[in-house]
Amino acid sequence: MKKEQLLDLYHQMVLIRRVEERGAELYQAGKIGGFMHLYIGQEAVSTGLIAARESRDRVITAYRDHGVALSCGISADQVMAELLGKATGMSKGKGGSMHMADVSKNMWGGHAIVGGHLPIAAGFAIGDQYAKNDNITICMFGDGATNIGYFHEALNLAKTWGLRVLWVCENNQYGMGTSVERASAVNEIRQKAEGYGMKNSQVDGMDVVKVYEAAKEAMDYVRKEGQPYFLEVDTYRFRGHSMGDPERYRKAEEVKQWQENDPIGIFNRQLLDKKTATKKALDEIEARVDEEVAKAVEFAESSPEPTMEDLYTDIYAD
């Protein structure tokens, strides 16, 4: 990757972190409702992964979606506006934290039924196969989603029909408060793909460059071979499952250990060690992010609420 691209990834990761930190404050202040699941700790995954796609490739993910939305090029303004339920959000305030989408940027949501979006991802690939193009659908989900039936129906169909789906399991070690060992028959999630004869690999999700490289290789395979691929990404969420998680299921030392592997810290050191950027340059990026986030909050707070008419629009197209 070129220097500019690397710095862009750094910018993106810091932006995700800061948007969510501000989001958490606004949630505590009662300005954001519903459930909110933070991506903090997992920034390298969406950043590295989506950097490897072409703009025509579709992205679909679960409800921990703010980072994915930003990685797809949705502005911090719009993400913040949707969090605040404003008319200027991508979904006009009808979706909220768990349902971020902008199909013009090929970001197809934010889906909150665990595993529910996997057959839909297969459906995107059915549509693309039917249209005889070689677009890829990148479908992200957590380790918890691999234990539900949808997952198995979707993987089976994808392999049987040769669908161009890159299945990306973000293994953050817990499905809500239940660890992988307590919920999954195999601890190495990618073994499940073996059962469907699907090519697969595993990558360190705390290193953005490694994620990018693994994703690039996987996407080349999917596009060229017209076959699905299963990529397991090892990662960790530094915050609770959602806001208001008492975190009785994991020990503080464990969290601390992972936090020492902060993906932003790792990338920061890499950029400095390889002299890709100076400390000053990285500080400038962080300062720029702070401005962007402040502006996004201002944009969201000053944006209009949806109207009562909006309550009844978008139910049907006809």
Next chain:
Amino acid sequence: MAKITMREAISQALMEEMDRDPAVFIIGEEVGVWGGTYAVTKGFYDKYGPDRIKDTPIAENAIIGGAIGAAMVGQRPVAELMTINFAFSAMDYVVNQAAKLRYMFGGQFMLPLVIRAVGGGGRQLGATHSQTPDAVFAHFPGLKVVSPGTPEDAKGLLKSAIRSNDPILFIEHATMYQVRGEVPEGEYTIPIGKSKIQREGSDLTIVTYCKGLELSMKAADELAKEGIQAEIVDLRTLRPLDMEPVLESFKKTNRAIVVEEGWKSYGVGSEIVSRIYEEAFDYVDAPIIRVAQKEVPLPYNRTLEQAALPQVHDIVTAAKEVLK
């Protein structure tokens, strides 16, 4: 006017729309090589090939979820559920995803999807294969639910459904594929969301749809022999519900019964009766009676099964009751 069966009508609608629009494809269990469990798509596989007639694994979530995804990215899939009872396996896709994704994402895309599902009892298939759960699906805003009672309507409504840009559950009745009826020659469509007077009369209004229409038409013949003229309003679409012809008829007759094959509690009849009371209370001359399935899971035994399903004589009895 040609006289054809319900099966032929549905088959013709599918074929005409596939010929008209290359974005239309069929996806489901045994729709292709087998020719359709109810032989509706017989010959389609040879004509259109495996790309457009997609035989799936037995995996309802993959079928409906896959069809939803393909619809979101611009195709116009017609997904077939071998029976509506299997919709429960894919309930998330029918009521959670198809019905809500457009709204939840602020109208960013359309979801032009038809789910054809075969429902109904009377074939001795036991409790889990014999249900008429139409009201369950009609409960959800975002979904449209169509259930025709004649070949003419089946063909015209299915063609409209395939051309519609919204998710539509199209419910057919397993015992009605051989029902014959007149169908207009040539190209025609029938709008979704319009009820229709299928028989005119002045003494009472029978509100019904699908299998209930077949039974009600027979009951009306019986009643006519005794000098009672029943007017039959066929809902055809359960959501969005067109109450205009129902209310118009009721304001004329002031007496009504509602006939449906599903269970009485929380059913289509309950909705119709409420709406009449809410919107035409001043015209009510007698309590409205619901004719529906007995509140039991359907048994295998033929006599017991028939006893649980609404019959022509139940409709005749109810009609006389509201006229007392």
